[in-house]
Amino acid sequence: MAESIAPQMEELCRGEVHAVRVSHSAFHAMSGHAHAVESEEIVGVLLGEHVGLPGGGVVCIVHAVRPMKRADRRKDRVEVSPEDLSSCVVHAEELQAKTGHATQIVGWYHSHPHITIHPSHVDLNTQSQFEATNKNAVGLIVSCFDARGSVELGAFQTQNVSSEPITNLGALSERDMTVLESKDHAAFEWNMNAAFKVSNFPSHVSHEGKGNDGHLGRKWHPVFLFDGNPCFEVYCKRALIDVPLLLLEEEQELFEKAMAACEKEEALRRLHHQNVFIKSLCLLSSSVPIDMRDMMKDTIERVKSKVESGMAELAMTSSQ
16 A cells, blocks of 8 residues: 555655645644643644645645654743654554555644744744655644634745745635535635634745745645544544643653752752642643543652652751
């Protein structure tokens, strides 16, 4: 199957991306992942394929997503380790073998909590790294936690500022639009009253971020939602269920790293890290399904016992 798909994919990827299709299940998985963390950005990988349009060019189809563990957690940026990205390549091959559909990494997604959908210079640099591997890779941004409680989705790529501004909204032929808006598709236009909207902006140039030929700009692509394949829908639901466990793993790694950096006699510092860890777990447990909370309760109880031991140790140290 993979051998028959490869030449076709190579041929189709010669064109430029003119549009992005996202399955409903993939969108819900991205949205659920984005809403799991309000104070920081989250990140994941897009899994799908590239297909040629009747009028020329390529449409990027996102069948599923894979939430990723963050190597760097900040309010305004997020990073994934090269090792985790490499594992996604193997995972895409396994998913292709199971579903029988062409599946590869077609880009990445991340969240913008409490801020606009426009990519920052850091986002543009990350996107350029994906495009260095696959020129048709796209970036999706999920803007959430705004004052109106709406969710906004946008798809972008990079372009050099020295080149002419590009908008692919006018690049789609009437025949292309017929294909993209067929019975299992829906084009979402800007709607101020909707709980969810896809932002089909014209291209904007940003003077932030460095490319090979100078500054990087951004170009937007129209986004279409579709029902998707049931086999990928099952995978997306599984990925969303695993999000709390992924976040728990992140918290545990941060806690263990902080504790390892403490000297044994630094009882107050160790106590601080333990309390921060418990607070993080409590916040995380408030946003996960009930059937996962028991697992987290066990972890909280273990850390609480460590806190009690730490307080007793601190009391003994203070009395000496």
